[in-house]
Amino acid sequence: MFFTQSGKRRIYLDHNATTPVDDEVLARLSSWAIEWGNPSSIHVFGRGPKARLRDARDLVAKAIACSPLEVVFTAGGSEANNMALKGTMAAARARGDQRRHILISALEHPSLKRAAQSLVRDFAAEIEIIPVDRSGQVKVADVQSRLRPGQTLLVSVMLANNETGVLQPVREITQVVHAAGALMHTDAVQALGKIPVSIRELDVDLASFAAHKFYALKGAGALFHRKGVALEALIDGGGQERFRRGGTENLLALSSFGYMCSRIGEVNERAERMRRLRDEFESQVRQRIAGVSITAATSPRLPSTSSLVIPGVDGETLLMALDMDGFAVSTGAACSSGSPEPSPVLLAMGLSRDEAQASLRVGIGWSTTSSDLNEFLEALVRVVERLRSLRGFQMPQARDESCDVLEQVVEHA
Ligand SMILES: Cc1ncc(COP(=O)(O)O)c(C=O)c1O
Numbered sequence: 362m363f364f365t366q367s368g369k370r371r372i373y374l375d376h377n378a379t380t381p382v383d384d385e386v387l388a389r390l391s392s393w394a395i396e397w398g399n400p401s402s403i404h405v406f407g408r409g410p411k412a413r414l415r416d417a418r419d420l421v422a423k424a425i426a427c428s429p430l431e432v433v434f435t436a437g438g439s440e441a442n443n444m445a446l447k448g449t450m451a452a453a454r455a456r457g458d459q460r461r462h463i464l465i466s467a468l469e470h471p472s473l474k475r476a477a478q479s480l481v482r483d484f485a486a487e488i489e490i491i492p493v494d495r496s497g498q499v500k501v502a503d504v505q506s507r508l509r510p511g512q513t514l515l516v517s518v519m520l521a522n523n524e525t526g527v528l529q530p531v532r533e534i535t536q537v538v539h540a541a542g543a544l545m546h547t548d549a550v551q552a553l554g555k556i557p558v559s560i561r562e563l564d565v566d567l568a569s570f571a572a573h574k575f576y577a578l579k580g581a582g583a584l585f586h587r588k589g590v591a592l593e594a595l596i597d598g599g600g601q602e603r604f605r606r607g608g609t610e611n612l613l614a615l616s617s618f619g620y621m622c623s624r625i626g627e628v629n630e631r632a633e634r635m636r637r638l639r640d641e642f643e644s645q646v647r648q649r650i651a652g653v654s655i656t657a658a659t660s661p662r663l664p665s666t667s668s669l670v671i672p673g674v675d676g677e678t679l680l681m682a683l684d685m686d687g688f689a690v691s692t693g694a695a696c697s698s699g700s701p702e703p704s705p706v707l708l709a710m711g712l713s714r715d716e717a718q719a720s721l722r723v724g725i726g727w728s729t730t731s732s733d734l735n736e737f738l739e740a741l742v743r744v745v746e747r748l749r750s751l752r753g754f755q756m757p758q759a760r761d762e763s764c765d766v767l768e769q770v771v772e773h774a
Pocket of ligand 1: 377378436437438439440442470472519521522523548550551571572573582
């Protein structure tokens with residue numbers, strides 16, 4: 362439990378950045394840690410750890426509906442994203458496949474975007490960005506029109522966006538990608554544990570996951586790697602993960618990942634609860650804060666994410682003021698917090714720089730209560746009023762683009 366200097370309990374509303382470690386995970390940690398052997402050892406010390414690693418793999422595979430042999434354990438989502446892009450490109454080159462065109466959406470996480478950039482340098486790859494509009498959703502037609510059969514090697518579109526929560530039509534995109542003979546990757550890091558994720562349904566070739574977004578320990582993740590898809594290892598080592606990822610496995614974190622995956626059956630009910638809380642919060646926020654808009658409010662979204670634009674405030678200043686009051690939220694991707702640049706995701710969706718600078722992300726989690734959100738709302742109203750009055754801000758009367766968006770939102774609600 363975390364407290365402010367005045368002794369008030371801090372409220373965590375940044376579950377897209379990371380989730381707290383589940384109490385049941387915490388309770389099991391020492392029993393897992395006590396079996397410290399190397400899972401690759403043949404002797405008795407390795408046997409328990411090897412069995413636990415196998416169990417973790419089975420549980421992850423079951424949770425995402427694939428074969429355990431198709432699960433490559435990694436250190437997290439960034440590594441899985443890097444492996445998906447670099448590993449397929451390197452494998453293509455190694456077998457004389459000259460395709461070098463790669464499509465990624467404008468919404469992707471920096472780990473995916475930067476991995477794509479490195480392919481330009483290392484393999485003379487051509488990276489093309491699939492644009493998005495204010496809905497925050499990639500259109501299947503925009504993928505289709507950019508695919509170049511015989512040239513496109515890989516397409517990557519995330520399942521759920523970390524900033525807006527918008528869900529992407531990955532299954533439909535996969536169909537057109539496969540029809541063009543290309544591979545499909547999805548970054549499902551934000552989706553696992555928030556909505557059901559089924560590889561069988563999505564039909565993708567590669568998918569990334571991270572344990573720490575699902576109430577497990579940091580330092581573990583997975584890449585779903587469809588059988589038969591050529592993939593080079595990023596880390597060469599002792600043959601772990603069937604030569605796809607060398608290095609002694611982080612068994613403690615992977616055990617926690619497997620354990621949380623054993624609870625995947627809870628996701629639907631938890632999601633419904635979070636959706637009710639989130640919808641109530643959004644309706645209150647609209648009533649209490651003039652001019653606020655909810656980004657991509659009418660698009661299919663994760664049940665737990667609200668991305669707000671609050672005209673007349675600077676998101677970073679708002680975040681810091683709320684932090685002092687005991688509320689942890691974010692202005693966009695956690696890894697870009699502290700940077701003066703507005704969120705590239707919001708800009709790619711067509712928000713103005715001012716709108717993107719005035720954004721705030723609220724990420725609800727399994728343990729969030731309605732009283733947490735009520736307390737947060739009161740603080741938000743108070744801080745926004747204070748910051749607006751310091752700036753002498755008044756809501757513009759004239760119609761502008763942001764008002765149009767607001768109206769659409771209100772109409773929909
Ligand atoms: C969509 C998405 N992909 C990838 C990552 C990176 O995952 P990790 O922090 O496990 O490296 C994140 C983390 O914020 C994310 O939100």
